[in-house]
Amino acid sequence: MPDARDKAPLLGLGLVWQQLAVGQRFRSFGRTVTEHDLMGFVALTGMQEPLFVDATHTGALGPRPVPGALTHALIEGLLLRGMVHGTGLALLETHIRPLAPVRVGDTIHAEVEVTAIRPTSTGGRAVVACAVRVRNQRDEAVMDYDVTRLLRGESTP
Template sequence: MTSAIPTLSQGFYWQDIAVGQKFRTFRRTITETDIVNFISATGMLETIFIDTTFSHGAIQGRPVPGALTYSLIEGFIMQGMVQGTGLALLEVHKKMLAPVVAGDTVWAEIEITGIRPTSKHNRAVVVSLIDVRNQHDQPVMTYTATRMLAGRPDNPEPGSSRSEH
């Protein structure tokens, strides 16, 4: 019976997380190819990203669009925290703290800061604080994300353990 086989990377149902709980993503080095592909796909053809002779002032190295850093971290969150359970991204508030350049390695720590079950049972609004850091453990971005997460199909009480399906 295939339903008894655990699904890899299954996200958390809202009942399986708690306010104050923390998670860490994997790390990802951002390459020149990542920058070129991202700016080409999005149309972010701003001089700072396409002209390597452009003077960046205080930034040493090839700048990475903040939207690319954010997208990579959200990809990690999608793959490990909300895959199959995320229903909607409702709100995001971002603040860039330091530049990211080609060759930097980024990762994030996620803290659950709020869980509010909705009036429509079996879902909740979950708020997370995401702190993004580079390979030197320097903060480069912080943001809050408000998401709608599904509840367990069998709808157990909050705080019950995560099942293997």
């Protein structure tokens, strides 16, 4: 027999598409990029480029840059927890534009704007598009990307 706890709202659940509107804006928490983040990422992905693994390397991007893919992954992690955790059904498309280097020690956050919502014909779901701008601790834009996701709706299990 179910008890009252089964009806309690789930903490940390993301937004269903009906809670979103075109033009709606969000801002993520900040996340400081660490040496451990960089080394773990390049080890996991095989990006053993001197630019990323040699702390004495003095390339065109300056000291301790991180791969753009790591910047994107960290921001997606922040957005998933705050916006689509448990409600995101699929990442459909993303277009990434790196604008400036992110370095070990930088703190990055995202500013998100919902740009389109298209309900699907079945399943109570919607295709939701967002524009994401990633900024560092100096409020400089370091990456822009457009992302399209499939989100569940209020009636979707």
